[in-house]
Amino acid sequence: MERSFKAEVAKLRLGAGQTFTGEGILAVTKALLQSGVSYVGGYQGAPVSHLMDVLADARELLDELGVHFEACGNEAGAAAMLGASINYPLRGAATWKSVVGTNVASDALSNLSSAGVVGGALIVIGEDYGEGASIIQERSHSFAQKSQIWLLDPRPNLPSITRMVEKGFELSEASNTPVMLELRIRACHVHGSFETKDNVAPKHSRRNPIQKPVFSLDRIPLPPANYTQEKHKIGVRLPEALKFIQREQLNEVFAGDLRQIGIILQGGMYNTTIRALQQFGLADPYGESRIPLYVLNVTYPLVHEEVTRFCSSKRAVLVVEEGQPAHLEEAINSILRRADINDPHIIGKDVLPMAGEYTGEVLLNGLAAFLELTLPDGVDLKAVAAVRDGVAQAKTRAAELLGAPVPTRPPGFCIGCPERPVFTALKLIEKEFGGIHISSDIGCHTFSTLPPFNLGNTVLGYGLSLAAASAMGPNFGKRIITVMGDGGFWHQGLTTGVANAVFRNDEGVLVIMLNGYTSATGTQNIPSSPDLAARGGQPDQHRIHAARHRREVAGARAQLPGERRRRRPAPRHDDGAEGPQGHHRRRRVHARAHAPRAAGEGETACRRRARRAHALRHRRRRVYRRPRLHPPLRLPLAHHQGQP
């Protein structure tokens, strides 16, 4: 990671009674430390990358507390990491972008939730839904339901979000069930403040490791334990969770004078709903609504008693639930029917759209339709209609005045992006060979599918492009070109795609965009990140540790009998901090396969060609960096502004 998060790290150190001011996702990070987590892991992706980035820079603070932080190989790795909480009282958190990350993690998630947890396990998911989303539009809610993981959807303000983080751990421990905290894009990036508490050092951590292993066959997903686990979920964990949610009042009811009607809404929908009510004059700036509200900060499981209590005396209730399928609306209908409460009309997806983000405009229209349908006493419907129609008229008027809709501006390659010429080259290849089938992957390079390139026929998931090409290869008249970033390569492209393709002896062309970072998520480090000497940055601690460890092992091994003969000076170039200096900086050039021999070229000639100065320099290119000074004149060069 190139950016420094020093200022953000300082915010994580705030103590009791101080005020934190900053982004939502950073507030979550702070709340994790306040909850006494032993470990945090995850996989980067908008909108939760910031959590990972800041923690990666907060190594010192984490060391003080003894918290283990890990940037996992992928989301499945992060979910599996939560396995530490199955047997031991370790609180842990994992984070990723959802729904895609949850897809990748789902194997581990099923096993985790079936076994159950002793230590609190919290999964912070960045729900990438609606404007600005870069992924398929699905709900994480369905995952929570099918694996029975409790789902929190707090009101999008910092005090509410951080409270739900803390309560989430308690809920998880009270019900032996992992908990998901769902944050939408804008909630992750909302800038606000909350009153902090002291950070809590975890009971068990690197500083105070667990000494005795716990073995329990009940926690293994094999028969008969897997059957018991399912029964335990329903018989014990669910009732415990419902009890906790009620006792701690995680869901909130806001009274209003229009008692005939009410609104049940996801916590995340609260602010937009209030804004729509404000526009209709049905709520004041502080959110005092005239329509009673039942805010679900916990969207799964639903507390039957609370739902029936809220609905029982009402004529109609609007369910504001973003996304599809309409899990909440269906569940509420079923709860009321079972409780034999038949009075209130449950209105949801009939006035609000089934699919798509619930923006201000959507809620404005939906709420107006709801009011016109239910005709509550004491609401000036004309005023409501006037507000709604005003917006519609403004749109038509603008459309008339503008004549043609303005050109869209989808994201594309940054100016000067080196990936651009790669696709230009592919375009030229297309010209020469006719149309080609390109299997695309996830990353910045997916923008090649957009105009002006329009290259890439399928996208099947992160690191899956090569696997996605495997059935195309034999069934297509030309070779398939597969594009993958090194982020995707390490995420799962290596195993699912490359290893298997090599194993099967597949045919095709794989283009890897090797830039050394997961760029689309904000340039986080991955195994192919350039080493520090080349980056010119501060060395990462773990890289130095690893290098030192390698040296020590090599040194020890060299002492072994039989190894002495083969001893060579230990290579030191791995260590970014203290590598060879000056003209010694040349890297050892390792033997490589020779360049393909041209016809008629003898073996010696070929070797000589590979040994030539140019070839050598080419292999050593890392050392040959541009000089900062003009060699003969020793004057600074302009493109190294401000550097000596």
Add this chain to the structure above:
Amino acid sequence: MTRTYTILVAALGGEGGGVLADWLIEAAQHEGFPAQKTSIPGVSQRTGATTYYVEMYPEKGARPPVMALIPSPGAIDLMAASELVEAGRAMQNAFITAERTTLVASTHRIYATSEKMVPTDGRYDVQKILEAAPQVAQKAVLFDMSRLAQEAGTVINAVLFGAMAGSGALPLSREACEAAIRGAGKGAEASLRGFASGFAAASTPLGKGGGERSEAGDLTAAKSPPTPLLQRGEEGGFLQRGEQSDRVRREFPVALHGLLDEAVARLADYQDAAYAATYLDRMRGVLAVDREAGGEAGGWQLTQEAARLLALWMSYEDVIRVADLKTRASRFARVRKEAAAKDDQIVVVTDYLKPSANEIADILPPSWAARLRKNAGAGRAVKLRTSDVTGFLAMRLMSAMKPLRRRSSRFIEEQAMIERWLGAIKRLGFAALDADLSLEIVLCAKLVRGYGETWRKSREAFVKILDTLVENEQAVARGADALRVAIRKAREAALAYEEAKPSAATAKGKPVIWMKQG
């Protein structure tokens, strides 16, 4: 009761919209107002359009109200756009309403990919946005902020912030805004300069209607094609006019003097004075056609267009010309300026070139060229340090071949083609005496454009128009009107030509080369 004040900022990636939102929050906190902002970063990093949404409650020390995370149409108080089409987008989404919205937007354009992809002029007609702005907004403040930012040596966000404050709509004092900028530290001085110029521009009443300021004139110029199209780049240190210029005065009507002067200077610089004289000879022929067809009444439109296109055609770019332009002192000065190099710094200029065999053949005599073209490869990438002695000398050597250009294969070809085109103009022009028809033929020279693949395709289309329409007796026999329509259709189709989908015929198989492993 106080209402929550809502601000929506529309920006593109790299314009500092996020920083602007930070400033707004800082300034609000400075005033003691509760404030909140949200954004959808990520998209903005990649040249896409994005928005930043800020809400504040303009009451000192108020308890935080419920603030929305998503902008609602009809509920925006201040709409700021860093680019004109983004302002149009906000109108389209009803984020600008006459009841409460002040619009502050920059009038400069950054073109969207879809606009750039159209081979002809695909630009959006922004005049409509400029006209609509005062009608849909309560108040509209529009001016070119990009220019002010450049002058202040800062990014557009500072000027936009200044304009927002200067519009009088922002419930924040100037002091609070400036304190926020200062508090951010980095580059504060430049940002403050930008802020001040934006503030001044927005608060100075100019033109009609109080604080309303709309430089519509600015933009009409931007939309209409820049005339004359002969751009006198910094490179073109054109020679003094002299003899040829006198000839222009003597032989051509006044309306054409400016254009012809430019053309003559350009061609004298491109080749020599004799070449410029040839140009004027050719133009006299066109003028005669124009005069016969009564072009004087139409402001010599035919001659104007022909003069412009012929000058561009006659100064086609070849390797010699490129080498010449790349080694001019003015170019190095410009690069230094762009790199913001100080006097004691050295700027290394590396030119990346890929001369194909065809381009080399262009400057060789016809017989050599034919031989080279026969086994032309794909060309070779060359990296030349033009700022070094060797690189510079190599380039100069190339440009010194200018006198030999007249004997080069491309020159001979181009002159023949020009004569063919002029011949057609004269022949049909005098025969039909239809100025419109002549103009259509003249405009076909627009197809002389680009390089590489585009040039080749366009040239094919041009020759095809000459062969099948202009010089085809059957086509001519069908009458001037039919011919005119046919030529226009063919020309427009060729100009709008998108990169051709490779036909099955051109896609040739490549042998599979198996490499031995190990």
